[in-house]
Amino acid sequence: MAHERNAEIELRLLIEAIYLKYSYDFRDYSGASVKRRVAHALRQFELKTISALQERVLHDPSAFMQLLQFLTIPVSEMFRDPGHFLAIRQEVVPLLKTYPSLKIWIAGCSTGEEVYSMAILLREEGLLERTIIYATDINPTSLEKAKQGIFSMENIRGYNENYLKAGGKRLFSDYYTAAYDYAIFDKSLRENVTFADHSLATDSVFSETQLISCRNVLIYFNKKLQDRAFGLFHESLCHRGFLVLGSKETLEFSGYKDQFEPLVKQERIYRKS
Numbered sequence: 566m567a568h569e570r571n572a573e574i575e576l577r578l579l580i581e582a583i584y585l586k587y588s589y590d591f592r593d594y595s596g597a598s599v600k601r602r603v604a605h606a607l608r609q610f611e612l613k614t615i616s617a618l619q620e621r622v623l624h625d626p627s628a629f630m631q632l633l634q635f636l637t638i639p640v641s642e643m644f645r646d647p648g649h650f651l652a653i654r655q656e657v658v659p660l661l662k663t664y665p666s667l668k669i670w671i672a673g674c675s676t677g678e679e680v681y682s683m684a685i686l687l688r689e690e691g692l693l694e695r696t697i698i699y700a701t702d703i704n705p706t707s708l709e710k711a712k713q714g715i716f717s718m719e720n721i722r723g724y725n726e727n728y729l730k731a732g733g734k735r736l737f738s739d740y741y742t743a744a745y746d747y748a749i750f751d752k753s754l755r756e757n758v759t760f761a762d763h764s765l766a767t768d769s770v771f772s773e774t775q776l777i778s779c780r781n782v783l784i785y786f787n788k789k790l791q792d793r794a795f796g797l798f799h800e801s802l803c804h805r806g807f808l809v810l811g812s813k814e815t816l817e818f819s820g821y822k823d824q825f826e827p828l829v830k831q832e833r834i835y836r837k838s
């Protein structure tokens with residue numbers, strides 16, 4: 566019991582120390598998830614207490630960068646939840662085609678799989694050339710990987726299946742060159758993409774957008790931080806703009822529920838009211 570209480574205190578102190586020292590704000594992330602991530606990090610660092618981890622990250626910025634990999638969960642895949650991308654293609658794209666130019670914000674883009682998926686979909690629908698994509702994340706290592714667009718060949722078979730289920734119109738292999746164990750994605754896909762460091766916890770809106778995709782990010786936030794993010798999205802989206810979330814995320818319990826209406830409810834696609 567006392568041990569658990571100590572661990573809770575140490576966890577709060579660690580999160581506070583990270584905020585004070587590095588300005589990364591995890592204070593309003595879901596407690597259970599942060600606890601799991603830190604426990605995992607402790608095992609990898611081979612440390613016994615969270616206090617020891619705090620001391621390490623306070624005095625060693627490279628240890629903090631390592632810890633950030635645990636705290637940010639850089640997991641993604643191409644055309645993740647293919648039904649979602651199919652719904653974007655069928656229900657959202659026809660409406661996007663009515664705009665002369667488009668700005669799309671992919672918030673929490675991780676290592677870029679979602680960005681390349683969106684770019685491929687837009688290219689096939691004739692929209693990529695008139696679109697600017699802002700791809701943002703707080704993890705600089707993930708952003709660097711996203712910029713390179715090189716993904717493990719091991720995953721390509723699964724991505725190919727997702728692509729086809731998502732209504733892909735060509736051969737998935739048209740978009741990359743295979744080199745040993747890697748697939749190097751066509752750099753024309755990211756010609757209109759700006760990758761940038763942006764935190765939904767601490768930063769503000771930077772542009773008006775027509776569509777925002779924020780998938781599998783808000784599940785790690787508490788309700789207060791989710792509402793902060795929804796506030797940013799509401800402010801950034803143009804009149805009748807689109808907001809798309811991950812399969813386990815919803816606007817249903819947020820303070821912004823009435824500011825959006827579902828367009829394809831089961832695929833978490835909303836439109837600004």
Ligand SMILES: C[S@@+](CC[C@H](N)C(=O)[O-])C[C@H]1O[C@@H](n2cnc3c(N)ncnc32)[C@H](O)[C@@H]1O
Nearest residue numbers: 637641673675702703704764765766780781782
């Ligand atoms: C599980 S990944 C989701 C990746 C991608 N959106 C997808 O659905 O496949 C979660 C991402 O959210 C990012 N993230 C966490 N906190 C964030 C914040 N405050 N602002 C922006 N991105 C954040 C993490 O760095 C991580 O890359």
